[in-house]
Amino acid sequence: MNNNTTDDFEASLLSNDSKRKYMIHLFNRIASRYDLIRLLVFLGHTSLWYRKALSDLELKSNDKVLDVGCGTGESTRYIKRLYPQVEIEGLDISSGMLEIASKKDTQGHYFEGDVCNIPRPDGCYDLVLTCFTFRNFPDAELALNEMMRILRPGGRLLILDHFYPQSPVWRIIYTFWMVKVAPKIAGLFIDDTKPYHYLAKSIIHQLKFVDFIQRLENKGLQVVASNLYSGGASGRLIAICNKQS
Numbered sequence: 001m002n003n004n005t006t007d008d009f010e011a012s013l014l015s016n017d018s019k020r021k022y023m024i025h026l027f028n029r030i031a032s033r034y035d036l037i038r039l040l041v042f043l044g045h046t047s048l049w050y051r052k053a054l055s056d057l058e059l060k061s062n063d064k065v066l067d068v069g070c071g072t073g074e075s076t077r078y079i080k081r082l083y084p085q086v087e088i089e090g091l092d093i094s095s096g097m098l099e100i101a102s103k104k105d106t107q108g109h110y111f112e113g114d115v116c117n118i119p120r121p122d123g124c125y126d127l128v129l130t131c132f133t134f135r136n137f138p139d140a141e142l143a144l145n146e147m148m149r150i151l152r153p154g155g156r157l158l159i160l161d162h163f164y165p166q167s168p169v170w171r172i173i174y175t176f177w178m179v180k181v182a183p184k185i186a187g188l189f190i191d192d193t194k195p196y197h198y199l200a201k202s203i204i205h206q207l208k209f210v211d212f213i214q215r216l217e218n219k220g221l222q223v224v225a226s227n228l229y230s231g232g233a234s235g236r237l238i239a240i241c242n243k244q245s
């Protein structure tokens with residue numbers, strides 16, 4: 001696939017290798033402006049969502065944690081601040097995003113890789129988290145298999161992601177903001193705003209929250225927490241992995 005000719009607006013429908021290549025290209029392209037644009041597009045709500053989703057995890061000393069799709073490391077650093085005693089690593093497929101993460105956290109451990117083929121042995125993490133990333137994975141089933149494989153029996157998988165609000169009024173406002181306003185905000189900082197058209201589409205195509213829970217349960221995961229925030233614009237799921245895939 002030639003990434004430059006991909007219709008970004010329809011990219012949320014891609015899968016497998018086309019999607020993988022598209023994601024690398026997209027995130028490398030926006031990496032240097034990613035944090036600032038996100039702050040403006042979501043009006044600072046991301047910090048609120050991290051606080052709600054990550055502050056009740058009760059991680060223990062020396063727990064091993066992997067942040068999958070760590071991006072510029074905001075979620076990774078958030079966990080570090082809350083639980084300085086844990087050992088956390090960040091994995092991402094975009095070298096551009098990882099470069100920013102490593103600059104912002106020079107003591108941190110960030111490495112390049114694909115969620116569909118995580119270069120780590122079976123059962124080595126107590127917690128695997130992935131924040132605002134699941135929609136971008138090239139193969140959702142394979143990604144889940146891999147994240148389950150690297151969890152120890154009884155380990156937890158945490159998924160925090162954007163969802164499409166269910167309330168009709170909120171949906172109209174949210175759609176207008178994401179489809180019409182967000183790309184304009186992004187356009188103040190980057191020439192090519194197509195990634196922000198993709199963002200809107202990927203949220204609109206996101207599974208419904210209840211279907212997402214079902215997907216995890218179908219994999220044999222035990223969902224122990226499911227929370228929607230900001231009228232359903234984002235949501236968190238925590239699931240215990242009792243068996244390895």
Ligand SMILES: C[S@@+](CC[C@H](N)C(=O)[O-])C[C@H]1O[C@@H](n2cnc3c(N)ncnc32)[C@H](O)[C@@H]1O
Nearest residue numbers: 027069070071075092093094097114115131133
């Ligand atoms: C929207 S950003 C979220 C970053 C971070 N988790 C946060 O909360 O700010 C999504 C990240 O997922 C990464 N990503 C996309 N596909 C991936 C894959 N197959 N494997 C690993 N990371 C991936 C992207 O490179 C990008 O950095």
